[in-house]
Amino acid sequence: MTVLDPKPLLEFRNINTHYGAVHILKDVDLAIYPGELVCLLGGNASGKSTTLKTLLGMVTPTTGEVVLDGEVVNDKPTSYRVERGITMVPENRRLFKRLSVKENLELGAYLRNDKDGIAEDLERIYGMFPRVKERLSQRAGTLSGGEQQMVAMGRALMSRPRVLLMDEPSMGLAPALVETNFELIQQIHKEGVAIFMVEQNANMALSIADRGWVLQTGKVVLDDTADALLQNQDLRAAYLGQA
Amino acid sequence: MTATAANTSDAMASAPGVRSATDVDWRRSANIGGILGITAVFIGLVGMAVGLDKRMLIDPVLSLGYLFVLAIPLIGGWIAAREITLEGMTAPIKGARDIVAGAVAGLVGGAVVAMFLVMLNAWDLQELLPNWSDALLDMYTFGQGVGVGIVLVLVVGLVLGAIGGAVHVIPAKPRRLLSIAVQWVISFAVLEAVIDDLLGGFGLQAVADVIYARRGGLLIIPGLIIGAIAAFVAHRFEGKGAELKTQYMELEPERKNQVSKQGLIIMVVLGIVLPIFLGKIVNELLSNVGLFILLALGLNVVIGRAGILDIGYVAFFAVGSYMMAFLTSPLAPWRESDGILSAVFGWLPVLNWFVALPIVVLTAAIVGVLIGTPVIRMRGDYLAIVTLGFGEIIRLLFLSDWLAPTFGGAQGIRSIPGVNLGFAEINGTDPRAVFYLVAIFVAIAIYVSSQLETSRLGRAWMAIREDESVAEAMGINTVTTKLFAFVVGAILASFSGAIFAAKVGSVFPNSFELLVSIIILVVVIVGGMGNIPGVMMGAVVLIGVLGGPSQPGLLQEFSEFKLLIYGALLVFMMLKKPEGLIPNAARNRELHQEEALQDAWLKGDKPGTTKDEVDDAGPAPSAADIDGSLGLGGATS
Ligand SMILES: Nc1ncnc2c1ncn2[C@@H]1O[C@H](COP(=O)(O)OP(=O)(O)O)[C@@H](O)[C@H]1O
Ligand SMILES: [Mg+2]
Numbered sequence: 001m002t003v004l005d006p007k008p009l010l011e012f013r014n015i016n017t018h019y020g021a022v023h024i025l026k027d028v029d030l031a032i033y034p035g036e037l038v039c040l041l042g043g044n045a046s047g048k049s050t051t052l053k054t055l056l057g058m059v060t061p062t063t064g065e066v067v068l069d070g071e072v073v074n075d076k077p078t079s080y081r082v083e084r085g086i087t088m089v090p091e092n093r094r095l096f097k098r099l100s101v102k103e104n105l106e107l108g109a110y111l112r113n114d115k116d117g118i119a120e121d122l123e124r125i126y127g128m129f130p131r132v133k134e135r136l137s138q139r140a141g142t143l144s145g146g147e148q149q150m151v152a153m154g155r156a157l158m159s160r161p162r163v164l165l166m167d168e169p170s171m172g173l174a175p176a177l178v179e180t181n182f183e184l185i186q187q188i189h190k191e192g193v194a195i196f197m198v199e200q201n202a203n204m205a206l207s208i209a210d211r212g213w214v215l216q217t218g219k220v221v222l223d224d225t226a227d228a229l230l231q232n233q234d235l236r237a238a239y240l241g242q243a
Numbered sequence: 244m245t246a247t248a249a250n251t252s253d254a255m256a257s258a259p260g261v262r263s264a265t266d267v268d269w270r271r272s273a274n275i276g277g278i279l280g281i282t283a284v285f286i287g288l289v290g291m292a293v294g295l296d297k298r299m300l301i302d303p304v305l306s307l308g309y310l311f312v313l314a315i316p317l318i319g320g321w322i323a324a325r326e327i328t329l330e331g332m333t334a335p336i337k338g339a340r341d342i343v344a345g346a347v348a349g350l351v352g353g354a355v356v357a358m359f360l361v362m363l364n365a366w367d368l369q370e371l372l373p374n375w376s377d378a379l380l381d382m383y384t385f386g387q388g389v390g391v392g393i394v395l396v397l398v399v400g401l402v403l404g405a406i407g408g409a410v411h412v413i414p415a416k417p418r419r420l421l422s423i424a425v426q427w428v429i430s431f432a433v434l435e436a437v438i439d440d441l442l443g444g445f446g447l448q449a450v451a452d453v454i455y456a457r458r459g460g461l462l463i464i465p466g467l468i469i470g471a472i473a474a475f476v477a478h479r480f481e482g483k484g485a486e487l488k489t490q491y492m493e494l495e496p497e498r499k500n501q502v503s504k505q506g507l508i509i510m511v512v513l514g515i516v517l518p519i520f521l522g523k524i525v526n527e528l529l530s531n532v533g534l535f536i537l538l539a540l541g542l543n544v545v546i547g548r549a550g551i552l553d554i555g556y557v558a559f560f561a562v563g564s565y566m567m568a569f570l571t572s573p574l575a576p577w578r579e580s581d582g583i584l585s586a587v588f589g590w591l592p593v594l595n596w597f598v599a600l601p602i603v604v605l606t607a608a609i610v611g612v613l614i615g616t617p618v619i620r621m622r623g624d625y626l627a628i629v630t631l632g633f634g635e636i637i638r639l640l641f642l643s644d645w646l647a648p649t650f651g652g653a654q655g656i657r658s659i660p661g662v663n664l665g666f667a668e669i670n671g672t673d674p675r676a677v678f679y680l681v682a683i684f685v686a687i688a689i690y691v692s693s694q695l696e697t698s699r700l701g702r703a704w705m706a707i708r709e710d711e712s713v714a715e716a717m718g719i720n721t722v723t724t725k726l727f728a729f730v731v732g733a734i735l736a737s738f739s740g741a742i743f744a745a746k747v748g749s750v751f752p753n754s755f756e757l758l759v760s761i762i763i764l765v766v767v768i769v770g771g772m773g774n775i776p777g778v779m780m781g782a783v784v785l786i787g788v789l790g791g792p793s794q795p796g797l798l799q800e801f802s803e804f805k806l807l808i809y810g811a812l813l814v815f816m817m818l819k820k821p822e823g824l825i826p827n828a829a830r831n832r833e834l835h836q837e838e839a840l841q842d843a844w845l846k847g848d849k850p851g852t853t854k855d856e857v858d859d860a861g862p863a864p865s866a867a868d869i870d871g872s873l874g875l876g877g878a879t880s
Contacts, residue, residue, distance in 0.1 A: 058715060082718030090716060096709040107706050110699075111718040159718065 007070065009034045009163055009194055010055060010086065015064035017047075017054050017218075024050045025061070026218040032163060037186075037195045039205040039226075041235075042215035048198040049091060051215070052165045055196075056088050057081050083111050085162035092172060093152035097141030101132060101151055104140050108158030118158070125154040128187070146177045153184060163194040170201050182208055206230050264339035267347065272323045276348040276404075279319035280355020283383075286311055287359075290374040291804050293382055298800045299460030300432035307800060308382065310429075316352055316400050320345030320407020341408045349404015353397040356383060360396065364389045420474040427473035432461040436797060437525050444520030514682055518675050526674035528787055530746070531794040533681030534739045535786040539766045539778045540688045541735030546764070547773035547827070548701065549728035550708030551619065552627040554760050555634020558614065559607050559733040561755035563740020565641055566606045568656035568750045569649075570599040575656050580648035596662040596745055603741050604734050610637075611733030612726060619725040622711070634760055642752035655751035662745045671746045684738045692775055695731065704728055758806075759792045765809055769816050771823025780824050785809070 008031035017025040024047045032038055042048050053059040055066060057078040065072045068084055087108075096104050105125065109118045126133035129150040135143060140151055149169065156164055169185065170178040178201065186208050189195050199205035206212055206226045214222035214235060222235060229235055286292050296308030305313075324341035328334040360383055368375045384392020385399075410418060431438060435455055442451040454465040461469075491502060518526055538560060545553045569575050573593045577584040594602075614633045618626055641650050650656065661670025662680060669676040695701050703724045706714035715721050744750050762785070770781020789805050790796030801808060816823065 056716060058712070077720060078715050079718040079720050082716075088716050090713055094710060094713045096706060096713065098709060099705065103702075103705075107702060107714075107717050107719075110703065110706070155717075 007034075008032060008067070009069065010196070011065075011067035012051075012055070013065040013067060015054060015061045015066065017050055017059055017061045019050075019059075024218050025054065028064075028215075028218070028220055030213065030220070032194055032196050034162065035189075035192055035194050036210045037189045037197070037208060039197045039199050039202075039209040039212045040215060041199060041202045041205065041212055041229075046215045047218040048215055049167055050218075052088060052167055052196075052198060055081075055165060056086055079111060082159055085160070086165065087156045087159045087161035087163075088165040089152050089156045089167065089169060091167035093148050095140040095143075095148055095151055095155070097139070099140060100137050101140055101143070102136040104151055104155050105132075105158055108155035111159065117160075121158055121160065125157060128184075129154060145173050146180070149173060149177070149181055150184070153188065157188065157193075161193055163196060164188065166195065166197045168198055168200060170199065170204070178204070202235070203230075262335060262338070262340050264343050266340050267344045269347065272344045272347040273351045275319055275323045276351025276353075276400075277355060279315050279348060279352030279400075279404075280359070283312055283315050283352065283356050284359045286315070287379050287383060288372055288374050289804065289807065291807075293374065293376065293378045294803060295800055296382055299456065299458065300429070301466050302456035302458070302460030302462055304463065305432075307433075307798075312383070313399070313403060316349040316403035317407040319348050319352055320404035321410050322407075323348035323404070324408035324411050337411045341411045342405045343408070345408020346401050346405035349400040349402070349407070350397060351400075352404065353400025356396050356400070357393040360384060360389060360393055420477055423477040424470035424474040428461070428466050428470045431466070431469050434797065435459065435461070437528075440522040440525045441520065444522060515679075518678050521675070523674055526678050528797060530674050530678040530681050531791055532782050532787045533678060533685050534743055534746075535763065535766060535791055536685050536779050536782040537681070537688055537739035537742075538736055538763045539770065539782050540685075540692050540775065541732040541739070542763050542767050543773065543775070543778045544692060544695065544704075544735070545728050545732035547767060547778070548696065548708065549704040549725055551725060551728060552623075553618075553630040553729075553732070554627050554764060555614075555630040555632065555637075555757075556732065556736065556763055557755050557757070557759040558634045558637035559611065559736035560740045560743070560759065561637055561641060561752075562607050562610050562733075563603055563737030564744040564750045564754070565650060565656070565740075566603040566737070567596070567599055567741040567744040568659045570594045570602060571596055571745070572656050572659045574658040576647065576651040576654075577649045582648045584649055593660075596660070596741070600741055604737050607733045607737030607740075608730050611730040615726045615729030615733075619722060619729065631757070631760075634757060638752050638755045641755070653752065655749055657749040659744050659748050659750070661748075662742075669745065671748060677742070677746050681742055684742065688735050688738065689775060689779075691731070691735075696775075700724065700727060754793065756792070762786075762792050762809065765813050769812060769823060771825040771827055774823070774825055774827035777823050777825035777827065784824065785812075 010030075010032040012028050012030040015025050015028045015030075016023065028051065030051070040048050040051060050059060054061055057066070057073065057076060057080070061074065066074055068081060068086065073081060096107065099107075105122060106118075109121065112118055131147055132150050132154055135147065140148065143151065166185070170181050173181055182204055185195060185197065189208075197205060197209070206229055209226040212222075212224065212226050212229045213220050214229070222229065222232065224232070292308045292312050294308065295311060296306045298307040299305075300307050300310055324344040326335065360380065363375065363380045363383075380389070380392075383396065385395050387395055413421070431454070439451045439455060442448060454461060454469075456462055491499065494502060518529065521529070538556070541559070542553065542556050545551050545556070569577065570591075571594050578589070579585070614630075618629050618633065621629060640646055641655075642653060644652055646652070647654075661668040667676070669680050671677065703714065703719045706717060706719055707721055707724060711721055743754075747754075766781040766785050767778055768781075769785060770779065771777020786794065786796060788797045789801055789808055790799070795802055796805075
């Protein structure tokens with residue numbers, strides 16, 4: 001387990017989020033520390049994606065505080081948060097399908113102006129995913145599922161994030177690819193990037209995570225270390241498919 | 244379909260697809276024939292056939308009206324005999340079957356028209372259908388009366404349908420030469436006004452007099468000669484174009500740049516020199532085309548680049564025109580009224596066009612922000628409808644009694660001076676000068692658009708167009724980025740408006756109707772959305788040839804049917820070439836994705852192919868990929 005920095009990188013303080021009149025997140029408290037790998041579990045429509053969007057500023061909470069590096073960023077736009085090191089790999093990867101792989105990667109670095117740094121990071125990503133390098137001018141929508149996942153991660157890494165939000169990264173991937181995908185996530189994590197991962201595949205997610213939360217209809221119902229969660233009988237019954 | 248798959252052809256090479264003349268899909272041919280007949284009747288009943296019969300193309304045998312009518316069985320026969328061969332199949336060998344298929348379609352079409360002629364002869368429905376006339380009967384029976392006429396219609400349908408089908412049978416090379424010859428002859432006939440004008444300008448009026456009949460129309464012998472020359476030239480220089488292209492492609496990047504630059508210089512020189520030899524009509528046409536290129540380039544930024552479907556774009560054209568009129572006309576209503584405007588700004592002198600231009604542009608930009616701010620927060624159909632609303636609101640404001648003391652209401656603003664250069668004044672009486680002025684602004688617009696395309700802003704537009712939510716997640720400020728597109732579009736439209744005001748000398752609200760927005764949109768779509776040369780080509784073809792909303796084009800005869808043709812062209816393009824005349828690479832990829840998938844499927848379907856190849860050609864999109872329901876849909880509060 002990673003030794004935790006005493007100061008959280010990203011925090012929810014008593015967050016409530018609504019879509020119109022529908023109350024989604026209810027009094028949620030979260031904290032993500034630099035360099036750790038944490039996961040958020042929960043059934044369908046429990047508010048996992050909403051949590052990520054609220055962290056990134058694409059959805060504004062009704063009450064509570066989103067705190068980034070000790071600063072309350074509730075009224076700061078997404079671009080502000082991306083600049084300060086949060087990035088998301090959206091659900092289903094959502095590449096810019098008609099643009100080339102290269103253009104996708106470059107758009108990941110949209111807010112950066114350091115040409116040299118960008119070139120350096122491109123090389124780093126090619127090193128990480130040699131397959132991506134072979135397909136730079138190919139239209140992203142024509143890549144296979146696994147390749148799309150690589151480009152999506154590469155695109156996210158192009159902003160040099162300190163924390164990477166991943167929304168169900170293994171969804172829609174062929175079973176054989178799911179494991180490779182988790183290995184990639186661990187690899188990124190090893191480079192010092194904190195990872196906050198939403199997953200349905202609770203077993204696998206917990207096996208690589210430090211800590212986890214469980215969300216149920218917008219409420220945090222469990223919050224523990226990954227090992228403890230793996231042992232938790234209730235959770236096993238609900239999500240891990242074992243009695 | 245009796246085609247054989249390509250990869251099995253080794254084994255089956257001994258079975259080429261020769262078929263008997265009766266191996267025709269009768270039902271399909273008959274269906275096509277029915278559609279042909281109805282099309283011919285339709286063209287007659289909307290008045291196109293008779294209306295366009297007055298314009299001679301080839302004197303004295305072929306009028307524009309007959310060209311339309313007779314082209315129907317020709318094209319229909321061609322379609323009836325056409326077979327779709329998907330990649331991976333060998334096309335069946337062409338032969339008698341194709342001629343029969345075409346002939347059947349032509350004959351059925353002829354029968355439909357024949358029935359129509361019987362009705363036309365028997366009843367009088369002119370009150371219901373204004374074009375239900377003896378003139379139509381006369382035309383469709385080739386002036387021979389109903390009895391003989393019906394036989395003629397059937398024969399002509401049969402023969403032309405068969406010829407249409409036979410086009411498939413002719414070997415590729417003669418077919419190409421023939422098609423080039425026909426294209427040239429028809430172009431010479433259709434473009435008579437320009438060619439006559441051009442020849443006159445070069446002092447070759449005598450040549451024009453030889454080629455064209457006095458009452459209009461290409462003469463037969465010169466027509467044949469032109470066709471022969473075209474075919475000969477095409478034959479002599481066959482493949483030269485492609486050769487030059489590959490040569491160009493193989494050049495070093497630096498050399499390539501140099502060649503492009505030389506090409507550009509030649510174009511510029513031509514653009515400067517050619518109008519000197521052109522007469523009033525063609526220069527007028529060119530300046531109208533230029534005004535619409537400006538508008539289309541502006542709308543292209545908004546819709547083609549940023550993906551904002553603005554169907555009220557004419558608003559900015561109106562603001563540009565009215566602002567210019569407001570500032571430069573000595574008789575602007577606000578100067579004469581005793582409202583606060585004249586009290587406060589009465590000291591303001593009548594401005595020179597160039598002095599007024601920055602104010603006009605600034606105003607348009609501000610209006611762009613004002614309209615854009617509420618609009619860009621919406622998506623899809625809502626956005627389109629709201630832009631439509633704003634377009635109309637702007638026009639109605641200019642029309643309103645409320646603002647009549649400022650903008651003149653229905654009377655508009657008159658006495659707008661031309662563009663004063665000090666030594667001369669550019670106004671509508673000198674279309675050549677107007678053309679030069681427009682050309683300068685078009686050049687600016689091209690430069691700005693192409694710079695923007697590759698800029699950071701351009702990339703942000705591209706990302707937003709592809710996927711707005713993800714673009715936002717990348718840190719792109721979608722609101723200001725889209726607003727910028729709106730403002731750039733507004734500024735380019737205001738250029739056009741400013742020149743338009745000085746050109747026509749007076750502006751009225753009804754010059755800025757919804758139709759103008761729609762026509763600009765059609766220009767952008769038909770030309771090739773998101774692509775500068777495409778959009779320009781669209782303006783040349785539509786505005787230049789067919790004419791603008793109130794500007795006559797090259798084919799003035801068409802003005803009555805302009806909107807019909809615009810509509811037909813739009814439908815045709817959407818079905819057959821949705822990427823436009825000159826497509827934008829990325830958009831092309833999107834629109835033909837399904838075909839690529841189909842190809843991939845076929846590839847995978849044929850025996851001996853591994854699954855991998857299918858993957859390489861592109862995976863079928865999963866349902867989740869398509870609807871993005873799991874996505875980032877931005878809701879707030
Ligand atoms: N843009 C939206 N507008 C309204 N309701 C939404 C929106 N996005 C999500 N919801 C609703 O909010 C609830 C939580 O959604 P989400 O956070 O996507 O769940 P999860 O990711 O856990 O499956 C669901 O009931 C969903 O229907
Ligand atoms: Mg979700």
